[in-house]
Amino acid sequence: MDFSIFGVQSTTLAITAALTGVLLVVGALVIAWLIGPRSYTEKKGEPFECGIPTRGDSMAQYHVGYYLFAILFLMFDVETVFLFPWATICKNIGTQALLAVGTFLVILVLGLAYAWKKGALRWK
Amino acid sequence: MFDFGIVTNWIHEFLMRFMPAWLTTTVECVLVAVGLLVAYSLIAMFYIFYERKVCGWIQCRLGPMRVGKWGLLQVFADVIKILQKELITLWHTDKFLFKLAPYLVLIASMLTFACLPWGRGLQIVDMNIGVFFIVAVSSIGVLGILLAGWASNSKYTLIGAMRSGAQMISYELSCGISILTIVCLAGTMSVTGIVEAQADGWFIFKGHLPAVLAFIIYIIAANAENNRGPFDLPEAEHELTAGYHTEYSGIHFGFFYLAEYLNLFIVSGIAALLFLGGWMPLHISGWDGFNAVMDYIPSVVWFLGKAFFMTFIFMWIRWSFPRVRIDQMLALEWRYLMPIGLVNLVVMAIIVTKGWYFGA
Numbered sequence: 001m002d003f004s005i006f007g008v009q010s011t012t013l014a015i016t017a018a019l020t021g022v023l024l025v026v027g028a029l030v031i032a033w034l035i036g037p038r039s040y041t042e043k044k045g046e047p048f049e050c051g052i053p054t055r056g057d058s059m060a061q062y063h064v065g066y067y068l069f070a071i072l073f074l075m076f077d078v079e080t081v082f083l084f085p086w087a088t089i090c091k092n093i094g095t096q097a098l099l100a101v102g103t104f105l106v107i108l109v110l111g112l113a114y115a116w117k118k119g120a121l122r123w124k
Numbered sequence: 125m126f127d128f129g130i131v132t133n134w135i136h137e138f139l140m141r142f143m144p145a146w147l148t149t150t151v152e153c154v155l156v157a158v159g160l161l162v163a164y165s166l167i168a169m170f171y172i173f174y175e176r177k178v179c180g181w182i183q184c185r186l187g188p189m190r191v192g193k194w195g196l197l198q199v200f201a202d203v204i205k206i207l208q209k210e211l212i213t214l215w216h217t218d219k220f221l222f223k224l225a226p227y228l229v230l231i232a233s234m235l236t237f238a239c240l241p242w243g244r245g246l247q248i249v250d251m252n253i254g255v256f257f258i259v260a261v262s263s264i265g266v267l268g269i270l271l272a273g274w275a276s277n278s279k280y281t282l283i284g285a286m287r288s289g290a291q292m293i294s295y296e297l298s299c300g301i302s303i304l305t306i307v308c309l310a311g312t313m314s315v316t317g318i319v320e321a322q323a324d325g326w327f328i329f330k331g332h333l334p335a336v337l338a339f340i341i342y343i344i345a346a347n348a349e350n351n352r353g354p355f356d357l358p359e360a361e362h363e364l365t366a367g368y369h370t371e372y373s374g375i376h377f378g379f380f381y382l383a384e385y386l387n388l389f390i391v392s393g394i395a396a397l398l399f400l401g402g403w404m405p406l407h408i409s410g411w412d413g414f415n416a417v418m419d420y421i422p423s424v425v426w427f428l429g430k431a432f433f434m435t436f437i438f439m440w441i442r443w444s445f446p447r448v449r450i451d452q453m454l455a456l457e458w459r460y461l462m463p464i465g466l467v468n469l470v471v472m473a474i475i476v477t478k479g480w481y482f483g484a
Binding site: 039 | 132133155156157164209210211213215235237238247250256277279280287289293294297300301304305308371374378451454455459462469473474476
């Protein structure tokens with residue numbers, strides 16, 4: 001059985017931790033709001049751009065490579081999630097688990113090799 | 125070793141004596157929250173001081189020296205200063221997302237922080253899927269950073285956030301795979317289980333070469349996931365000003381700064397948990413006298429000592445290497461760390477199924 005502080009369920013404790021995070025942000029914001037100065041200047045609302053007046057739309061174009069890597073990540077991340085249950089019981093199942101996951105990993109690595117060969121891993 | 129479970133059980137029974145069950149649980153949750161807040165802020169303050177001193181030492185400087193003895197009060201002065209600053213919101217920002225981003229970043233780090241094994245019987249969130257939970261919640265932080273950059277309505281923040289996102293998600297894979305390697309060796313995902321499994325030897329000693337390799341991969345990947353060290357290109361100041369938090373001012377910026385230092389502690393803590401035995405003391409089989417002396421050192425000291433040692437290594441790396449370019453950064457992850465990590469995982473699986481690891 002898992003250890004549990006005060007005998008409270010771990011879900012409750014996780015929610016408590018998340019609420020503590022929220023509390024920290026809210027508390028600090030309230031203090032900052034109480035003691036911080038406030039002034040209203042026209043120029044203050046401009047996005048920073050080397051000190052010169054802001055030009056054009058801020059939603060600039062950016063490299064498509066980011067998108068490509070995000071897709072690759074998605075693929076491998078889901079595979080990693082699948083591997084977690086296997087890793088937990090790998091010790092007990094033995095060779096059979098090794099073979100099953102070996103096949104799985106080979107298919108996965110083939111995907112990576114294909115992406116590599118296609119040049120998806122190169123930052124152009 | 126002293127078991128903190130005795131203290132918490134005593135508090136539980138003490139409260140149960142004159143309170144209904146629901147009130148007891150509420151009071152205990154409040155206690156946990158207070159404990160978390162205190163630990164969180166103390167660790168953050170210590171880490172900022174620690175980083176500045178270590179940085180100064182590596183660069184042959186003294187670091188902060190003016191405020192308080194040896195600059196000890198510098199951090200407090202910084203906190204008071206940052207709280208007094210005005211919170212600026214720009215025109216045309218997505219106000220909701222702009223304000224939501226710090227919450228996400230802090231919630232992610234607070235949840236991961238609560239999962240760390242602080243000592244025997246001193247751990248807040250302990251699920252049977254502990255390590256998996258850590259991997260899951262720590263990835264919420266990426267969301268916060270992407271939102272911060274997107275909602276700020278500035279070109280620097282947008283590009284900074286995209287870089288940061290690409291970097292963090294890429295290196296999360298390597299982190300996950302090295303954690304998988306250790307889960308394979310431990311045969312459990314629970315944090316307590318992993319610590320207990322290291323009673324007769326830390327995993328870095330038990331797991332032959334794969335554990336050492338996983339350790340090295342974890343250090344590199346964790347460094348990159350934190351946007352630190354040679355991988356701090358999301359905030360490369362000559363290209364992107366300050367990256368994703370350029371437009372955040374005052375305490376809004378402070379939250380990102382706080383989370384960054386806490387994440388440094390968290391990855392050091394996870395490295396200590398997975399590879400260096402968590403709060404387990406150093407035991408050498410056969411050396412009974414030595415082991416008995418090691419048992420006298422409290423478990424909290426062991427855990428914090430290991431975490432601070434790991435942090436020192438992270439800082440050492442940070443101040444020793446020049447910043448990498450984005451193509452080098454992605455090539456390192458996808459062409460080297462990922463394939464090496466996968467092969468390493470398979471080797472570890474073979475070792476585990478054949479029972480070749482130490483203490484099998």
